[in-house]
Amino acid sequence: MRTLIYLFIGILFGITMFKSEAASWFRIYEMFRFESFHMYGIIGSTVILGILMVQSIKHFNIPSFYGEPIVFTPKAKSVSRYLFGGIIFGLGWALAGACPGPMFTLIGAGFAPIIVVILASIFGTFLYGLVKDKLPH
């Protein structure tokens, strides 16, 4: 039953990624050229609603659908890993035009070459695991 709920949420997410065009390479390129409000509107409105949602859940101690407390794990304090990791991610995001959610949506939409991006991103994750102890965090 819970698996079906996750599947439903994923489908909702996939449809939204496709229909919002956030999965389009063109929209990412346009965003980084500041030539449209579209992507900023999407991210901005999501974050504003997200902040209201998360802060309400915390403030009113709203439990999950199953009656369990909702736990938020704070991110570990650091600058270097977020900045360096973020920059590397951004370079790839602009080049491939897809981040880790939309890239899966694009398989479903029938763009076979996105498989190359996905395999490379799995390999990139693997490489990080290999060299992680040598990097500043």
Next chain:
Amino acid sequence: MTLILDPWPWYISGPMIALVLFLLLMVGKSFGMSSNLRTLCSICGAGNTSGFFKFDWKSQRWNLVVVLGAIIGGYIGSHFLSTGLAVAIHPDTIENLNTLGFKSAGTSYLPSELFDNAVFTDMKGLLILSIGGLFVGFGARYAGGCTSGHAISGLSNLQWPSLIAVIGFFAGGLTMVHLIFPFIF
């Protein structure tokens, strides 16, 4: 019905993503897509090479189901919920892309130069997709999250680290598009 079949404007799309975040929180989970890449590494046996991949990946199966849903959602979105696939980017963006050699700008969903099956025999195209993917995977894990984990989940939880990561995402993206693209295309 045209409301659904046309591309969704930002003020529909943003709240829909917020709904996805809300549903995940309410079933006791968190919104973060790139951690699935780590799970996939573990499933493929990467735990033998690095302790980073030695974890109970079965506890992350729920997120792989979300990924499966995202794939199905892409199929539904493109096959049943769209009349045309052209992405109406700004005319200036189209003009700029045309000068870079992207002839499909403004007429397709993805640039045909990179995402048509012909790319499988095009060394340059394959390199671009591979390096892009490699950086996305490496950077997301180094930063501990991607657009969903940091820009959406993290910022919604008012996390400073996520703001730093998002600034990094944009620093990297702007560098790629404005400083590196002229050398590639």
